Structure formats: structure tokens, C-alpha cells
Amino acid sequence: MSAEPHFPFIFTPQLRKRLSRRAVDMLLKAFGEFPELKGQIITVGYTSAHLGSALVPLREEAVARLTIRVKIHKLTYNTIGHELTHLLQGLSKIHFKAGKASEAMPFGEKQCDIWTLARSPLFLDDAPTYIRLPRAMREDWPRYAKSVRRLCIAALKKRRTHRLYMQWLEAKIKDLAKRPVEPKPGEQMGLPF
Numbered sequence: 546m547s548a549e550p551h552f553p554f555i556f557t558p559q560l561r562k563r564l565s566r567r568a569v570d571m572l573l574k575a576f577g578e579f580p581e582l583k584g585q586i587i588t589v590g591y592t593s594a595h596l597g598s599a600l601v602p603l604r605e606e607a608v609a610r611l612t613i614r615v616k617i618h619k620l621t622y623n624t625i626g627h628e629l630t631h632l633l634q635g636l637s638k639i640h641f642k643a644g645k646a647s648e649a650m651p652f653g654e655k656q657c658d659i660w661t662l663a664r665s666p667l668f669l670d671d672a673p674t675y676i677r678l679p680r681a682m683r684e685d686w687p688r689y690a691k692s693v694r695r696l697c698i699a700a701l702k703k704r705r706t707h708r709l710y711m712q713w714l715e716a717k718i719k720d721l722a723k724r725p726v727e728p729k730p731g732e733q734m735g736l737p738f
Contacts, residue, residue: 553582557590563617575625578665581633582611590614596674597624599631601652605639626661626668633660655711663697677715679722692721 553576556564572589576582585608592598592614600612613628634650634657641649650660658673669690672683676697682689700714707713 551584553585553587555586555588557588560589560591560615560617563591565617568615568617568620571620571622572625575622575629575667578626578667579629579633581636582629585611587629587632588612592616596621597628599628601631602635602639605643608636608639621671623661623668623671623673626664627657627674630657630661630664659697659700659711659714662694663701666691666694669694676718678718682718682722689721693718696721 554569554572576587588611590612593616595614595616596619597613597615599614600610602608602611611632613625613632615624615628634652637648637650638652650656654675658676661668662673662676672678672686672690673693676693678693682693696714696717699717700710703713704710
């Protein structure tokens, strides 16, 4: 007899009123990209003020109360991944202080965006909020998403030896926006006569 899979979420009453099967499925799928959170219970609440927020754990006793808040109406995998990454930022700092990790993930919104995009292609469904992107790139995010993700992965490798990896990343993104873009699938290229 196999054990019932562990359900990782507790929903607040405010969120429960707005919850849909689609939102639960998205939360579960995004959670699957975070093996570090396996076995944890995360309280998921509702926010109307932002796309999402997280209560970042800073002390060992806070780990028992991991909490994120999301706006169900505009829920994206990117938002869920970003808020779960915030939880990892706090957990990694706690583990580092306790000597259980050799380094901690840095705090910060931009850092959170970088780590989220680098983690999985699942989180490419919406443009990141805090990484500086040229307007054209933000407006046509699906066309640039995979390339930006590759740059985020490269930036995390560069971080090992280059303190200014975020500036490096944003410069590379700016260069990427200047290059000719590939046509969307099914889109014909215009030919000059």
C-alpha cells in the first residue's frame, strides 16, 4: 500500500474563496520545481496589492510558518516561482548561519528574479518584474524568454568569480534586445521587393 502524497499547502480563508482548480494545479506544478521545499507546509494567502509576496524566514522558528501570498486573478508560474524562491533565500541564509550550507543565496528582488528564471523554463510564462528589460523585450517576452533564461544561468555561473554579475546580466540583456529577433512560429518574414 503506497502512502498518500503529501499536500504542501494550507490555504487561508481569503484565498480559499477565490481558489480555482487551475490555481491549485499551478501551485503544485511550480512547487515540484523546488525539491528543497519537499516536506514543508506552505501557507498560501491572497493579496490584492501586488502580484505576490512572501514572508521570508529569517530565523529557524520561522521555518514552521512559510507563507506566500498571490493574486489569483493574474496568477502566473513566474509569480509563484518568484515567491517560492524568496522562501529559499531565507532558508538558505538560515542553513548558512547554522553551518549546514557553504554559501547562502543572496537576498533581493533582482536576485530572486535571476534564480527563478534560471531554475526552470516553467517560470518563463511572464516577464520578470525586477530585472531591467528594454520595453520592446518586456512587450514581446515570449520571443526573448528562453534567451534571457540562458543569460540568467550564465550570470549565476559568472557570479562565482564576478561580483557585478547582475550588471553583466542586464548589459547582456540590453545587447540581446538590439539584435534582430527571430520570427514567431508560424509568422512569415517580410521580403523586400
